[in-house]
Every structure is written in structure tokens, then in C-alpha cells.
Amino acid sequence: xxxSNEFKIDHLGIAVSSIEEALAFYRDQLGMTVTHRETVGAxxxxxxxLPAGDARIELIEPSEPGTSIGKFLEKRGPGLHHIALKVPxxxxxxxxxxxxxxxxxxxxxxGAGGHIYVFVHPASTGGVLLELIQE
Ligand code: ZN
Numbered sequence: 001x002x003x004s005n006e007f008k009i010d011h012l013g014i015a016v017s018s019i020e021e022a023l024a025f026y027r028d029q030l031g032m033t034v035t036h037r038e039t040v041g042a043x044x045x046x047x048x049x050l051p052a053g054d055a056r057i058e059l060i061e062p063s064e065p066g067t068s069i070g071k072f073l074e075k076r077g078p079g080l081h082h083i084a085l086k087v088p089x090x091x092x093x094x095x096x097x098x099x100x101x102x103x104x105x106x107x108x109x110x111g112a113g114g115h116i117y118v119f120v121h122p123a124s125t126g127g128v129l130l131e132l133i134q135e
Contacts, residue, residue: 008054010056010085010086014079015080017061022048032057035056043068044069045061060081082129085131117133
């Protein structure tokens with residue numbers, strides 16, 4: 001094996017205007033289970049995690065207006081917001097990306113569940129907001 005399988009999909013982030021309304025589909029109609037709910041102060045979001053195999057669906061609702069998720073919803077409506085990959089060495093990935101000119105949106109910091117993460121701007125990733133999480 002080369003290093004190609006060291007990256008794992010951690011979760012898919014879906015922006016919603018109301019987690020309760022979204023759960024009427026994902027939980028009540030589809031039958032998925034919510035295992036974790038959390039408000040992340042730094043991102044000003046409420047989140048709900050629904051496991052899907054080794055990965056999860058993360059429903060994200062803005063906790064106040066004017067936040068980046070709030071603006072995303074205003075501009076594009078609810079939908080797929082980001083893809084999150086677990087990486088074996090986040091600091092190494094960050095250094096490599098910075099050195100090659102990729103646009104990072106934050107320095108590594110703890111988020112939902114206490115995991116350390118960074119966001120990479122869609123301009124650097126082919127149009128998808130990408131979250132990298134320390135394994
Ligand atoms: Zn996320």
C-alpha cells in the first residue's frame with residue numbers, strides 16, 4: 001500500500017436552515033440516528049451528526065444571522081456545504097498546502113467533538129469547501 005488510503009471521509013456537511021426540519025427527513029423518514037448534537041461557538045453553528053458507515057452526515061444550522069453558514073444559506077439555499085477528510089498528519093498537510101499556495105480559511109483549531117481542523121477554500125479544491133481533520 002502507498003499512502004493513498006490514509007485519507008478517510010469523516011463527514012459530509014449539509015447546510016440547513018433548521019436541524020429539526022432536516023431531521024424530519026433524515027431521522028424520521030429515512031431512519032438515520034442522531035448520535036451527537038453540539039453548538040460550535042467559534043463557527044456559530046448548531047450541528048447534528050448522523051453516522052453512515054465509518055463516516056457521518058453533519059447537519060449544520062446557523063446559531064445566529066450574518067455567519068458564514070447563514071450567508072451560504074442566503075446565497076445558495078440549503079445543500080451540500082463541505083466535505084471533511086481525516087488526514088494522518090494535519091500539520092504536515094497544512095504546511096504542504098501553504099507552501100504550494102493553497103488558500104486556507106483558518107489556522108488549525110478545535111471544532112465539533114474537539115477535533116482539530118482547517119478549512120481549505122473552494123478556489124483551491126475544484127469548487128468544494130474542504131475540511132481537513134486530524135486523524
Ligand atoms: Zn464539518
